[in-house]
Amino acid sequence: MAKAKTVYECEACGAQAPKWSGQCMDCGAWNTLVESRIGATPPKVGGGSAGGRNRGQYAGSSGVVVSLNEVQSKEAPRTSTGVGELDRVLGGGLVSGSAVLIGGDPGIGKSTLLLQACARLSENRGVLYVTGEESLEQVRIRAERLAVGEFPLRLAAETCVEQIIATAEVEKPRVLVVDSIQTIFSEGVQSAPGAVGQLRESASQLVRFAKQTGTAVFLVGHVTKEGQIAGPRVLEHMVDTVLYFENDAGSRYRVIRAVKNRFGAVNELGVFAMDEAGLKEVRNPSAIFLSGHQSDVSGSAVMVAREGSRPLLVEVQALVDSSQTHNPRRVAVGLDQNRLSMLLAVMHRHGGIAMGDQDVFINVVGGLKVEETAADLPLLLAALSSFRDKPLPKGMVVFGEIGLSGEVRPVYNGEERLYEAAKHGFKLAIVPRANAPRKSPDGMKIIPVRRLGDAIDAILRDAE
Numbered sequence: 001m002a003k004a005k006t007v008y009e010c011e012a013c014g015a016q017a018p019k020w021s022g023q024c025m026d027c028g029a030w031n032t033l034v035e036s037r038i039g040a041t042p043p044k045v046g047g048g049s050a051g052g053r054n055r056g057q058y059a060g061s062s063g064v065v066v067s068l069n070e071v072q073s074k075e076a077p078r079t080s081t082g083v084g085e086l087d088r089v090l091g092g093g094l095v096s097g098s099a100v101l102i103g104g105d106p107g108i109g110k111s112t113l114l115l116q117a118c119a120r121l122s123e124n125r126g127v128l129y130v131t132g133e134e135s136l137e138q139v140r141i142r143a144e145r146l147a148v149g150e151f152p153l154r155l156a157a158e159t160c161v162e163q164i165i166a167t168a169e170v171e172k173p174r175v176l177v178v179d180s181i182q183t184i185f186s187e188g189v190q191s192a193p194g195a196v197g198q199l200r201e202s203a204s205q206l207v208r209f210a211k212q213t214g215t216a217v218f219l220v221g222h223v224t225k226e227g228q229i230a231g232p233r234v235l236e237h238m239v240d241t242v243l244y245f246e247n248d249a250g251s252r253y254r255v256i257r258a259v260k261n262r263f264g265a266v267n268e269l270g271v272f273a274m275d276e277a278g279l280k281e282v283r284n285p286s287a288i289f290l291s292g293h294q295s296d297v298s299g300s301a302v303m304v305a306r307e308g309s310r311p312l313l314v315e316v317q318a319l320v321d322s323s324q325t326h327n328p329r330r331v332a333v334g335l336d337q338n339r340l341s342m343l344l345a346v347m348h349r350h351g352g353i354a355m356g357d358q359d360v361f362i363n364v365v366g367g368l369k370v371e372e373t374a375a376d377l378p379l380l381l382a383a384l385s386s387f388r389d390k391p392l393p394k395g396m397v398v399f400g401e402i403g404l405s406g407e408v409r410p411v412y413n414g415e416e417r418l419y420e421a422a423k424h425g426f427k428l429a430i431v432p433r434a435n436a437p438r439k440s441p442d443g444m445k446i447i448p449v450r451r452l453g454d455a456i457d458a459i460l461r462d463a464e
Contacts, residue, residue: 008033009196014234036189036197076263079174079216079281082120085272085281086113088310089243089256091264092129094121094175097214098263099207100248101181101236102256103221104245109254109272110220112146113279114177115139119148121175127172132159132183141320146278156299159193161202163187173215178206181222201237206240224239236260251367253288254279258308267371268308275301286313286424289366299386302426303378303399305370311420313397315365318382334364335375343402347380350406351452355387373410377430377455384456392459396428397421400435406452410434418444425447430455 008017010033015026023030027428078093087093090100104110111134118127131139136155143149154171154264158164161184168176173239178184184202185193192198203219210217219239236242242260246252254272258264272286282288290302304311306432316335323329332340341363348354359385364370377400385392399417401409414435421429422441436448449455 007036007197011196012159012233013318014196014200024098034191036191036195049435058320068383076457079121079125079212081117083113083117083279083281085256085270086117088259088457089261089264089268089270089308090241091258091261091268094216095263096174096216097210098241099210099219100217100241101221101239102243102245103223104250105223105247108245108247109274109279110245111179112142112274113256113272114179114218114220115143115153116146116148116278118175118177119143119151119153122151122153125175126154126171126173127175128154128156128168128171129176129177129179130156130158130164130167132157133180145276146160158279159183159185165205168209168213168215174218175205175218176210177218178220180222181206182222200238201233202228203238206225222253229396245370247324247367253282253366255368264309269310269312285310286420288437289314289364289368291346296391297391299382299392301378301382301385301392302397303370303375304397304421305368305374305399306372306411306413311417312368313421313426313444314368314370314422316370316378316382317363317365318379318386319361320355320358320383320387323357328357329361330353330363331360334367334369335362335379336371339373339376342377343376343380344383345381346402346404346406351380351384351456353384353387353456355383358387373409374399374417376400377408377452380452381430381455381459384459395406395426396430400430400432400449400455402452408449408451408455418446430458 005403008020008050010024010029011029012029012032012100013024014308015024016027018031018276020033024032076095077411078095078332079092080087102110119126136157139155140149154173156167159165164178181195181199181203185198186201186205187199189201206219209232240262241258244259246255248339252274254274256270258266258268259268271282272279273282301316303314304317330337330341344355344360378398379401381392381398399411401411403409410432414431417439418429418437419441422444427444429444430447431446433448438445440446446460449458
C-alpha cells in the first residue's frame with residue numbers, strides 16, 4: 001500500500017483541501033476544516049459469498065446500456081417492522097437493500113425505537129444489532145425494560161466497519177442496525193471516529209453492503225446543535241431514507257418525520273408517546289395537538305394540516321399585546337417567522353387591521369412544526385382574535401394560503417381535510433372558495449372565501 005497522505009476535510013460539506021484554512025472554499029463555512037489521513041488503496045469490501053449475492057440486482061455495475069422503455073419495473077416488496085407509525089414514515093414498510101438514516105437529539109428514543117422494531121422483526125427474519133456506544137449488557141437491560149428481552153435478536157459490540165461487514169457476511173441478516181455511525185471507523189482512514197473522512201467511508205461501505213446483499217441497513221446518527229445530522233451532508237445523500245426525531249422540550253410525545261425517502265412520501269409523520277415501557281404508537285395524533293379548552297378563549301384557531309398522507313388537526317395560538325419597546329417583537333414557534341411578518345403586513349394592507357405597534361407571538365400546540373402555507377389564514381384569524389380579545393366561533397376549523405394581494409388561495413387535498421375535521425366534531429369551516437366541496441360533510445357548514453376581508457367579515461358576522 002502506498003504511503004498515507006494528509007488532507008483537510010470540511011465537516012460541513014466534506015470537501016477536501018491540501019492545507020488548512022479558516023474558511024472552506026466550497027461551502028463557505030468557517031473553522032470546519034479538520035486534518036485527516038487517508039490511504040491510497042481503499043479497503044476491500046463485500047468479499048465472500050454474501051458480498052457477491054444479488055450483486056447484479058442491487059449494485060447495477062454491469063455497465064450495459066439499455067433503453068428506458070426496455071427496463072422492467074416492479075414494486076419494491078415491503079416488510080412490516082411491527083411498528084405501524086414507523087412503517088408509515090418508511091412508506092409502508094421496510095424495503096430490502098435500503099439504507100435508512102435516523103437522527104435526533106440524545107435520549108429522544110432512536111435506539112429505543114430500533115430495538116423495539118428489530119426485536120419484532122427477529123421473529124421471522126435474521127436481524128443483527130451492532131452497538132458501538134453501549135455494551136451488550138446495557139442493551140440487554142434496556143431490552144428487558146422494553147419487554148423484548150426474550151426475542152431472538154442477534155447482538156454485537158463492534159466499531160470497525162470492516163469487522164461489522166465480515167460479521168454480517170457470516171450471520172447473513174436481512175436487517176442490520178448500526179448504532180451509531182459516529183462511533184464507527186474504517187481501517188483505511190487514519191483519523192478519529194466521527195471525523196468527516198471516517199463518516200463518509202464507513203457509511204459508503206455499509207450502503208454498498210446493503211445494495212450488494214439486499215440487506216436493509218439502519219444507521220443511527222447524532223445531530224448538531226442546529227438540529228442537523230452531524231457530519232457532512234453527503235451522508236444524507238448516500239442513504240435512501242432520512243428520518244428525524246422531533247419533540248417539544250419536556251413533552252412525552254415524539255414525532256418522527258421523513259425528510260428524504262426514495263421509496264415513499266417525504267414529510268410523512270409518525271407520532272409516539274414515551275413512557276417507562278418504551279415508545280407507544282399514537283393512533284389519533286390530532287387529539288394531542290388540540291388543547292381542549294373548557295371555555296372559549298381568544299387567540300386560538302384550529303387548522304387541518306397535511307403531513308405526508310395524514311391530515312392532522314392542529315391548534316394555532318396567538319398572543320397580541322402592546323409593545324413596550326420601539327421595535328415590536330414577532331415570534332413564531334412551529335411556523336416561519338419571516339412569513340409571520342409578511343402576513344401581518346397583508347393584514348394591514350388588505351384587512352384594514354394594523355398591528356405595527358403590537359408584539360405578536362404565535363405558537364403551534366404540541367411542538368409540531370407546520371411548514372405548509374395552509375396555516376396562513378388560521379394564523380391571521382388567531383392573531384385577530386387575540387388583538388380584539390374575542391374568541392373565534394366554537395367548533396370552527398380554518399385553512400388557506402394568503403397571497404400578497406390579499407387573496408385566499410386553495411391548498412391541496414382540501415376535501416379530505418374537511419372530512420377529517422367533521423370526523424372530530426367540527427361544525428363550521430372557513431376555506432378558500434376553490435376548496436369548497438360540491439357536497440359538504442354531514443352537519444358541517446362551509447364558508448368559502450375569496451379574499452382575506454371576506455374571512456374577517458365572516459368571523460365578525462358569526463361573533464354577532
